[in-house]
Amino acid sequence: MRRLPYAAFDLAVVLTGACVLLLFGLRLYGEQTLAQQADKLLLPQSTVLLAADGSVMSRIPIPGGGYRENAESGELPPLLLETVMAVEDRRFYEHKGLDYRGLARALASNVSAMRVEQGGSGITQQLARSLFLSRKQTVARKLKEAAIAMALERHLSKAEILRLYLNETYLGRGQYGVKRAAFYYFGVRDLKELTPAQVALLAGIPKGPSIYNPVDRPELAVKRMQEVLGIMKSNGLITAAEERRALQIGLHGAALSPGSAAEYSAAGYVDAALQEASARTGIPLAKLREGGYTVTTGLNPSAQRAAEAAFRNPANFPPDAGGERVQGAVVILDSRTGEVKAMVGGRDETGGGLNRAVSAARQPGSAIKPILVYGPALESGRFTPDSLLPDRPASYGGYSPGNIKGVYRGTVTMNTAVERSINAPAVWLLNEVGVTPALAFAAKLGIELPAEDRQLAIALGGTHGGVSPLQMAQAYGVFASGGRFSTGHLVREVRDGSGHLLYQCTPESQQVISARTAEMMTAMLVGAVNEGTGRKARLSGRMVAGKTGTTQLDIQGVPSAANRDAWFAGYTKGWSAAVWIGFDRTDRNHYMTDGGGTAAALFAAIMGPALNALP
Template identity: 55%
Template sequence: MNGLQTAMKRKVMRSFYVAFDLAVIGVVLVLAGLFYVHQYGGFIVGRHPEKLVLQESSVVVASDGTVLRKIPLPESGYRAMAELEEMPELLKATFLAVEDRRFYSHQGLDYTGITRALWNNTMRMKVSEGGSTITQQLARNLFLNRDQNMLRKVNEASIALALEKRLSKHDILRLYLNQIYMGDGQYGVKAAAEHYFGVTDLKKLEIMQIAALAAIPKGPSIYNPLSDSELPRERRELVLSIMRQRGLITREEMLAAVHEEYMPPAATKSKTIGASYLDAVMKEASDLTGKSREDLQTGGYTIVTAMNTAAQSALEESFRNPDLFPPDGKDRQVESAMVIMDHRTGEVLALTGGRNPSAGNLNRAVVDARQPGSSFKPIIDYGPALESGLYTPESVLPDLKTAYGSYKPENLNGVYRGQTTMKVALQESINAPAVWLLKQVGLSKAIGFAAKLGIDLPEEDHNLSIALGGLHQGISPLKMAQAYSVFASGGFFREAHTVRQIKDSKGKVLYTHDSKQRQAIKPVTAERMTAMLRNVVNEGTGKKARLNRPVAGKTGTTQLDLAGISRKANRDLWFVGYTPEWTAAVWMGFDRTDKDNYMTAGSGQAAALFAAVMSKALKGR
């Protein structure tokens, strides 16, 4: 009997020790869990403070205020930030009533809400409520992924507690209302209000609209107003009833809002234009501010551009017409680029870097890569000669086949007149007089003249071949338009620019273009050059550029010069010219010219494209 009692006693003691051990382990696990909950969130928030600064879509606008782009965020959506003070009290109160009634009384975790959710989920035998506070939702959206597991819920709670210690309730609510996904690619209540209702001033939101916005977070894809079902209306009515229960609106206001039909804002009719232009804008804005392109796109900046939407649309419409371009090659399309600028201000009004431009593609309008041919003659030959005061348009120049050491330039048609005037030499684009003239003026003076027009030539170009536009690296349509704009403006240099102003997300002006100008060349030089270039268009190689107003300009052609290929094969076609209002440069050619891909058309094709674009762009002026 004593043995049985002893055995029982040992069994009881063993059970006690096991229970004690389990209790100790349980206490240790609880303490470890509490330690984890209170430490993990602080570590994560402290390590990633940048997540508490929300990215905001920057906006690019045209010169007339037309919004050209709202730049999408990396998550492929749009966010417009708003301070709590910009939001109506009813909006804030409604979101709190729907999402987190005890927001101002808890410290990140609503234990009452969690208990209620656990009870209801247990009674319904399914997870139908989450009990997450606004702080928990913010923690999840900013720091965690969408995995549904216990560890993520623990991490969410831990980060929520850390956020409550670090931030005020004001800041948490501000972050939440700007961060929350609102469906259809919209982040935050400000972006959603404009997207779904066309409302930019949040304080002008109506009761129905506020209810519709507060209905979305529960299911952004199914409850946003554009969803093609009855679910958004049903959810909106539920929110309205909550607003009534909480005393936020009267019964009459609730009933009026219930019966109000949702009407989406009128869809914008404008086409997306200016892909190449915007690439140039972002590059220029980055250079001006020292900020990276990504920072400029996600910092909520407003970039005001010089784009003239009518001119840009006219340009792109013409570029879609294949009849305005030479035939394509065997396996490549003829490309083209064009720049239009206002020589009275220096503003780039329109620009395209290709026939089918898209963001991030090669922007041929701004890349120094093409040989300008004879369109370079006014810049490097005749302009410097006029500026020297030793020559006039009527000056007689030799037109003889001449060798300059190993350099032996030839007239394109093999005809030499013996002599000709400067005016006729430019009009007919005769090569021999141009090279002779550059030799007489001197390379250093000619290169200095080009620099005054915005073209700095490297050491490799200090030779006579530049007289005919043979450059080591090449040049861009933008730089050619910039140079000719000096002739067009009476000798004044105004920097070509696409950006007028840059403002930060608070509306503070970070940059405004300073419209400086300098007298780059003598007014008489510009006047005489303009008369000569008008003669080129009226009587010479640029006839196809003629419009119903005065046009001055010059064509340019560079030959393919490949063995076995016709001498009529060309690499580059140019026309650079100006009206009294605007200056423009056109280039045509293949990205890679070879025996299968070359042009037989002449530079008159580029002149015709100039006329087609400018006649539309200048209509009504």
């Protein structure tokens, strides 16, 4: 018996040492976790892309999914802060990360109920778990949670912890943080404008985001709101009259239905705009997507809706072949500024996929003739739309181009050659003007071809690398704007999460060809639409200038009518556009028999509704 006190003493010493070691280990773990994963305190938030009219065209999901918009401490109203603390952690300003009284109360409640009813975790612990740990209920996780919570309290102020918590917390339907949730549920941008009922709704959601948000389970959201309003009144945060008023309005007047999704996806436009913004600011694309930036673009919602609606209609495209779908792309830009108003990079396009609107890999066919043949000829001063050109078989050092169906007219005017898209006069004219001056002219319009293209076949669109719809729309925009070139661009400005301006586009145009050349070319291209191959591009009551383009498959064993690419590039007053149609992979099993006329019809199907929607 005399040894019992000694054994108890020894046990107490051992237990004390173990506790000291445990506390030391917990402190060390918490400090190391914060030091090694400090980046997790920088909460990713959704970058937003705005259309030209200021409407949200896209909100980029944060890693893992969902959307977040961080609020600064000064944006958080006292009523919201006090309510969240009253609901989640009444002694938040009294403890150092662990509320021992709250933990003891939760433990007693759970033991009494013989099941887990209360977690006992305060705001700092919840933040530690959310940022650094899983939600798995284990003793080890609870110890880690405590360690990180105490480390957070040592390194951050209470205000910083509370702000992080309110920005990190999940509030249902993919919405993270009170700022994003307030706008999503209520349409409230300024958190200081939240009503007591709205504050109660927000503060009640974290207990069960999937069941207490006011959209999925409105009846449970109201019940939870009533509970929180009671807590607010008992803590002196609102008066009895304010509680009654909030209870009377319920969800009516407090919650709004979430904003409807945009009527367009603009997936290709979004990808291209983010890439352009990254190039202009030097911000890596991955950081740009999750840094809470605001990217304002030149997108015109009416034009984008019209383009996407036309692309959804299978009647606007040739039939599929070989189990593959005929694809397409379109770019519409303001020919005066170069600002891209609409872009579709493919049928059923998705973010991160192939954007055919900017991929310079398609043969332009006769749509290139105004850029490489007729434009240079007019600019040389040696030719006019009335100049007579030979239309007969000819050979140029082994290159012997032919007209479609072998039809030759002997002699035609340049105007007729453009309207009818005749091949022989185009090649003869390029030979007369010279390939070098023609390539230099095209470069002024934004289409730079490599040395391999220094041959006469380019008169008919036979290029090595190909061109993109963006390049074609940009080039035709020079004719539309009286000879002035404006670089095609999508981004107007980029601001960081605090609203600071990081980049602003200053559109510049430069006179690259004579206004006279642009005027004569426009007159011929109007004729090509009204009387020639581009008739399907006509728009009622509007001037349309443009040119079709078709490239043949030219593979032995397939019909002579088999085509690779179909184009229409043209413009109306103010806007130029280029449409491409074809298969991603063209071979003997995947080709079209449609040509540029189908592309011209798609141009009309897009531009008609787009222009009619303009004010």
